[in-house]
Amino acid sequence: MSDLFAPEGGWVVRILDLSGGAEAGPDGHVVEEIGGFPTLMQANAFARRYVRDSVERCRQGGMSAREVLDSWFAFGEDALVVAAGDAAWRSATELHDFAALAAPEEERDWRALDPRRDPDTGPEA
Numbered sequence: 864m865s866d867l868f869a870p871e872g873g874w875v876v877r878i879l880d881l882s883g884g885a886e887a888g889p890d891g892h893v894v895e896e897i898g899g900f901p902t903l904m905q906a907n908a909f910a911r912r913y914v915r916d917s918v919e920r921c922r923q924g925g926m927s928a929r930e931v932l933d934s935w936f937a938f939g940e941d942a943l944v945v946a947a948g949d950a951a952w953r954s955a956t957e958l959h960d961f962a963a964l965a966a967p968e969e970e971r972d973w974r975a976l977d978p979r980r981d982p983d984t985g986p987e988a
Contacts, residue, residue: 873899873978874906875945878913882938894940899978903944907952910942912973914954917941918961919971931962 875898883892900906921934935958944951974980 879941906944909976913942916971928962
């Protein structure tokens, strides 16, 4: 993908609930789609942070990396950038690292990148 700037309406990140059960598709149940990302880099960063936060919400004290992964696959949420092809960030590339080490807060802050956030009420307002 040579154009890092968004298609009309912006890049879209799809959030998938992995606990969707039998009615869900093979990749999970679509919870929501968040549009309006002006660049692919921002959409990828949002997706990465969203998944990182989901992994941490599944982590409990004393869990092994395998147990964290099992919990995430049972209760977590995945994220992907729609229609970005090979240029999209994929959770599979970092998931084992996420499970092995707890994340600092800034690596989990997907809200700071959310295009739905009102700039007048954000942290810099």
